Amino acid sequence: MELDERKLKILKAIISNYLETGEPVGSRTISKYTDLNLSSATIRNEMADLEELGLIMQPHTSAGRIPTDKGYRLYVDQMMSEKDTEMKEMKTQLLERVDKMETMLKQVAKVLAYNTNYATLVTAPQYQNSKLKFIQLSQVDDSQLLAVIVVDGNVIKNKLMQVERMLANDELLKLNVLLNTFLQGASLQDINLEMIHTIKNQAGEFADIMENIFQGIAEAIHEADEVEIYTSGTTNMLKYPELGNVEQTTKLLEALEERQGLNELIDESLNNSDATGIQVYIGEEAPVSNMKDCSIVTATYELDGGGKGTIGIIGPKRMDYKKVVSTLKNLTDELDTIFKKKE
Amino acid sequence: MELDERKLKILKAIISNYLETGEPVGSRTISKYTDLNLSSATIRNEMADLEELGLIMQPHTSAGRIPTDKGYRLYVDQMMSEKDTEMKEMKTQLLERVDKMETMLKQVAKVLAYNTNYATLVTAPQYQNSKLKFIQLSQVDDSQLLAVIVVDGNVIKNKLMQVERMLANDELLKLNVLLNTFLQGASLQDINLEMIHTIKNQAGEFADIMENIFQGIAEAIHEADEVEIYTSGTTNMLKYPELGNVEQTTKLLEALEERQGLNELIDESLNNSDATGIQVYIGEEAPVSNMKDCSIVTATYELDGGGKGTIGIIGPKRMDYKKVVSTLKNLTDELDTIFKKKE
DNA sequence: TATTAGCACTCGGAAAGATTGAGTGCTAAT
DNA sequence: ATTAGCACTCAATCTTTCCGAGTGCTAATA
Numbered sequence: 001m002e003l004d005e006r007k008l009k010i011l012k013a014i015i016s017n018y019l020e021t022g023e024p025v026g027s028r029t030i031s032k033y034t035d036l037n038l039s040s041a042t043i044r045n046e047m048a049d050l051e052e053l054g055l056i057m058q059p060h061t062s063a064g065r066i067p068t069d070k071g072y073r074l075y076v077d078q079m080m081s082e083k084d085t086e087m088k089e090m091k092t093q094l095l096e097r098v099d100k101m102e103t104m105l106k107q108v109a110k111v112l113a114y115n116t117n118y119a120t121l122v123t124a125p126q127y128q129n130s131k132l133k134f135i136q137l138s139q140v141d142d143s144q145l146l147a148v149i150v151v152d153g154n155v156i157k158n159k160l161m162q163v164e165r166m167l168a169n170d171e172l173l174k175l176n177v178l179l180n181t182f183l184q185g186a187s188l189q190d191i192n193l194e195m196i197h198t199i200k201n202q203a204g205e206f207a208d209i210m211e212n213i214f215q216g217i218a219e220a221i222h223e224a225d226e227v228e229i230y231t232s233g234t235t236n237m238l239k240y241p242e243l244g245n246v247e248q249t250t251k252l253l254e255a256l257e258e259r260q261g262l263n264e265l266i267d268e269s270l271n272n273s274d275a276t277g278i279q280v281y282i283g284e285e286a287p288v289s290n291m292k293d294c295s296i297v298t299a300t301y302e303l304d305g306g307g308k309g310t311i312g313i314i315g316p317k318r319m320d321y322k323k324v325v326s327t328l329k330n331l332t333d334e335l336d337t338i339f340k341k342k343e
Numbered sequence: 344m345e346l347d348e349r350k351l352k353i354l355k356a357i358i359s360n361y362l363e364t365g366e367p368v369g370s371r372t373i374s375k376y377t378d379l380n381l382s383s384a385t386i387r388n389e390m391a392d393l394e395e396l397g398l399i400m401q402p403h404t405s406a407g408r409i410p411t412d413k414g415y416r417l418y419v420d421q422m423m424s425e426k427d428t429e430m431k432e433m434k435t436q437l438l439e440r441v442d443k444m445e446t447m448l449k450q451v452a453k454v455l456a457y458n459t460n461y462a463t464l465v466t467a468p469q470y471q472n473s474k475l476k477f478i479q480l481s482q483v484d485d486s487q488l489l490a491v492i493v494v495d496g497n498v499i500k501n502k503l504m505q506v507e508r509m510l511a512n513d514e515l516l517k518l519n520v521l522l523n524t525f526l527q528g529a530s531l532q533d534i535n536l537e538m539i540h541t542i543k544n545q546a547g548e549f550a551d552i553m554e555n556i557f558q559g560i561a562e563a564i565h566e567a568d569e570v571e572i573y574t575s576g577t578t579n580m581l582k583y584p585e586l587g588n589v590e591q592t593t594k595l596l597e598a599l600e601e602r603q604g605l606n607e608l609i610d611e612s613l614n615n616s617d618a619t620g621i622q623v624y625i626g627e628e629a630p631v632s633n634m635k636d637c638s639i640v641t642a643t644y645e646l647d648g649g650g651k652g653t654i655g656i657i658g659p660k661r662m663d664y665k666k667v668v669s670t671l672k673n674l675t676d677e678l679d680t681i682f683k684k685k686e
Numbered sequence: 687t688a689t690t691a692g693c694a695c696t697c698g699g700a701a702a703g704a705t706t707g708a709g710t711g712c713t714a715a716t
Numbered sequence: 717a718t719t720a721g722c723a724c725t726c727a728a729t730c731t732t733t734c735c736g737a738g739t740g741c742t743a744a745t746a
Contacts, residue, residue, distance in 0.1 A: 063698075148479075148481070235596045246589065257575070370710080404725055
């Protein structure tokens with residue numbers, strides 16, 4: 001059996017109705033509220049076919065039909081090829097207060113959650129491949145040295161280190177010059193053992209202090225590699241009763257709160273994203289086990305500096321894909337420009 | 344009517360039973376499971392009295408009794424005067440990975456939530472009254488100046504500023520000396536307009552740049568004043584059905600997620616805490632409207648540097664006050680020593 | 687051959703009763 | 717002052733009934 005034009009139209013009608021109501025859709029509804037001018041009986045026949053094709057299903061006999069994951073997938077693929085729309089209010093909301101990356105990303109998650117009524121997740125851009133811009137050591141007090149490390153994209157990391165004795169000004173200066181000479185412009189991966197060795201040699205009597213400093217730098221880098229994930233609107237998930245019992249939803253909320261599996265999700269989405277940067281996971285397709293009853297839409301944004309971040313929306317399978325996808329598309333564009341302007 | 348010894352015993356029995364089960368407690372239960380050796384009828388009479396005193400109530404006729412807020416309050420006050428117990432496992436869990444304040448506080452919230460099954464909240468120490476330790480300006484690239492600001496307790500803030508031209512090394516040095524001379528050791532409140540004026544005068548040709556810098560410092564200070572609040576275990580709240588319908592719990596979760604009203608709670612608890620630093624809010628006593636059905640226990644920890652932070656536990660009214668209070672007491676002690684060791 | 691009207695059938699969910707049992711208050715006896 | 721006993725209440729739970737949305741199938745129609 002083939003999926004002809006009419007079947008497709010009916011499928012779309014079923015899905016979009018289901019997206020609105022969350023209730024199984026009956027044949028009569030379709031017959032009445034589409035411009036197909038077919039009787040419910042005919043629709044029923046077609047529905048039987050669609051069911052056979054695995055695109056829709058009945059939650060129980062004598063109920064209407066709901067889309068299967070496969071049905072959603074078809075719908076989303078269709079829809080993705082169509083045009084965008086709307087989105088302007090969000091921009092203004094977003095720009096209200098953008099003074100700091102962290103604040104901004106939290107804000108993005110919040111605004112997005114508020115506007116979509118789904119759970120959202122935003123990661124800071126990951127910078128593994130960006131270059132070291134600047135290192136500075138300063139003596140904070142008798143026993144503490146502060147290393148300030150700045151990388152492309154102006155991500156700043158501080159690292160406090162204990163030292164045995166206070167360094168003189170010229171010693172500090174020398175070390176600063178040394179560090180910056182060797183490390184400026186290096187990508188985080190470039191800083192290998194060999195380089196460390198060289199620097200330690202050059203440092204002479206401060207080799208042991210350098211040891212300390214590298215330890216600190218390593219920690220700072222490690223820290224920079226840990227992606228910070230901001231979530232918002234997680235409680236929105238409680239609004240969708242079809243996500244099964246409360247227990248399951250609770251599990252999902254816990255996962256979101258504890259960031260369980262979110263890293264996998266983000267890696268997955270960063271690696272697999274195509275030109276548009278948008279990925280849609282429906283039900284079982286999700287790389288996180290607690291989210292098998294949901295759909296997840298992720299988008300990747302990219303900075304000039306090479307940093308990449310992810311924005312994700314987690315919602316019920318009957319999420320408004322059209323709106324979500326177009327919103328995300330616009331949002332990533334927006335982020336791109338904001339970050340570029342700030343740099 | 345007076346609250347005699349026996350009534351008190353019965354009240355305690357009712358409350359502690361209710362804490363365990365979450366179900367209204369009947370007269371027969373008390374009669375059987377206490378060493379009072381009284382018949383259920385007698386207990387009933389006493390219960391009627393306790394009800395008249397406003398210490399317990401019936402959720403409906405022909406149900407057992409549950410404690411009122413007033414009853415809880417009595418119980419808590421009694422209990423607070425008694426001895427502590429237990430707590431050792433938590434320490435080890437806590438110390439597993441303490442490399443960074445932020446990480447640690449998150450960890451504290453998590454461990455606490457895990458161990459108590461309530462929602463928890465932890466704030467970083469607030470430093471309004473601590474002193475500025477160190478300021479350093481560095482030229483990051485052509486157009487950007489980085490100010491690193493360190494205050495007592497080693498809270499570090501970075502502030503990037505745009506400048507029109509690149510500063511020469513000796514110029515930077517001069518400014519650094521200037522800033523540190525005037526500002527080192529000053530509490531954040533000390534930095535008033537007059538001082539700013541003086542510094543700007545001294546800065547000579549760099550007055551305009553100084554303007555920029557002060558702007559930056561102001562922002563950084565402002566930022567330091569914003570308390571970061573970490574929450575964990577919020578989904579635990581879904582485990583207590585007596586918190587009313589799901590909607591209300593959802594509201595509570597939202598409040599926790601969006602940090603609504605948490606600042607009030609923290610201020611309140613910081614200001615009102617007595618020698619022990621522990622505060623208990625029962626039901627309506629809570630300074631946050633969404634939490635009228637819960638109880639909140641907060642504890643204040645204090646650093647040598649003068650920073651104060653709050654740890655809070657939010658749970659149902661029938662929370663295990665004894666355990667919670669002793670846990671919090673121990674935890675704050677622990678935090679105090681950890682922070683002191685780190686300084 | 688495609689569509690439609692008609693009808694018997696299914697089944698979840700709401701409504702209405704029936705049953706249970708934990709708990710109470712009151713009274714009379716100890 | 718305490719207790720046994722009893723009638724009464726009421727939420728919770730289980731049963732039963734009923735309704736209607738929706739189906740599949742068949743026979744009639746265009």
